[in-house]
Amino acid sequence: MKTNPNNVFSSNPLNILISILLFCAIDTMMAQNVTLIRNTCKSSSKNNPNVNVNFCITSLQSAPASRCAALRGLEIIAIRLLRYNVTDTRCFIKQLVTTKNWNQFYKNRLNDCYELYSDAIPSVKKAMQSFSGKLYDDANIQISAVMDAATTCEDGFKEGGNEALSSPLKKRNDDMFQLGAIALSFLGILQAGSSN
Numbered sequence: 722m723k724t725n726p727n728n729v730f731s732s733n734p735l736n737i738l739i740s741i742l743l744f745c746a747i748d749t750m751m752a753q754n755v756t757l758i759r760n761t762c763k764s765s766s767k768n769n770p771n772v773n774v775n776f777c778i779t780s781l782q783s784a785p786a787s788r789c790a791a792l793r794g795l796e797i798i799a800i801r802l803l804r805y806n807v808t809d810t811r812c813f814i815k816q817l818v819t820t821k822n823w824n825q826f827y828k829n830r831l832n833d834c835y836e837l838y839s840d841a842i843p844s845v846k847k848a849m850q851s852f853s854g855k856l857y858d859d860a861n862i863q864i865s866a867v868m869d870a871a872t873t874c875e876d877g878f879k880e881g882g883n884e885a886l887s888s889p890l891k892k893r894n895d896d897m898f899q900l901g902a903i904a905l906s907f908l909g910i911l912q913a914g915s916s917n
């Protein structure tokens with residue numbers, strides 16, 4: 722006669738108890754760190770008007786492993802998100818240039834943005850290295866450079882051209898700027914914590 726291993730397992734009260742305790746412990750730890758994301762995003766948006774609290778929470782929570790991260794880990798996740806955004810947008814611009822018959826104004830602007838995003842890739846890579854090496858001031862400068870790239874790209878479209886077309890990169894530039902602001906803000910919190 723075969724015994725069902727599930728029955729053996731579930732008929733042992735000790736196993737059930739251990740499982741319940743384990744699930745509760747994991748659940749509590751996860752809840753704590755969702756709270757960490759929420760609280761850090763909240764205090765960031767209070768101190769920095771560029772940080773939108775909902776964007777901050779959504780972005781970080783959707784990143785893999787963010788629930789298990791302490792503040793340092795969250796900063797790494799923020800810089801990583803920024804890096805993915807920069808890389809993806811650079812590629813997007815390259816494709817965008819070829820999908821439409823842009824007028825010369827737009828062609829020039831898109832090419833400028835492509836250059837800006839190309840330069841932002843080494844900056845965001847360096848930011849990660851600086852952060853890992855605890856060179857927080859350098860990381861600050863490098864993250865700021867990435868945010869400047871997004872701002873400069875977006876401002877280019879305001880200088881003229883067809884109003885009706887406006888900036889085809891607005892959403893992406895905004896996302897980049899936001900992610901940069903989050904990374905800077907978290908960095909500031911870490912720096913403040915490590916100096917006392």
Ligand SMILES: *[C@@H]1O[C@H](CO)[C@@H](O)[C@H](O)[C@H]1NC(C)=O
Pocket residue numbers: 779780781802805806809810896900
């Ligand atoms: C950029 O990051 C934001 C926030 O995490 C995300 O919503 C968006 O999909 C990302 N965009 C790209 C192109 O990766």
Ligand SMILES: *[C@@H]1O[C@H](CO)[C@@H](O)[C@H](O)[C@H]1NC(C)=O
Pocket residue numbers: 750751753754757788789790791792
């Ligand atoms: C949650 O964050 C804390 C820091 O606030 C960290 O020490 C801890 O390891 C994290 N919890 C989990 C489950 O990783």
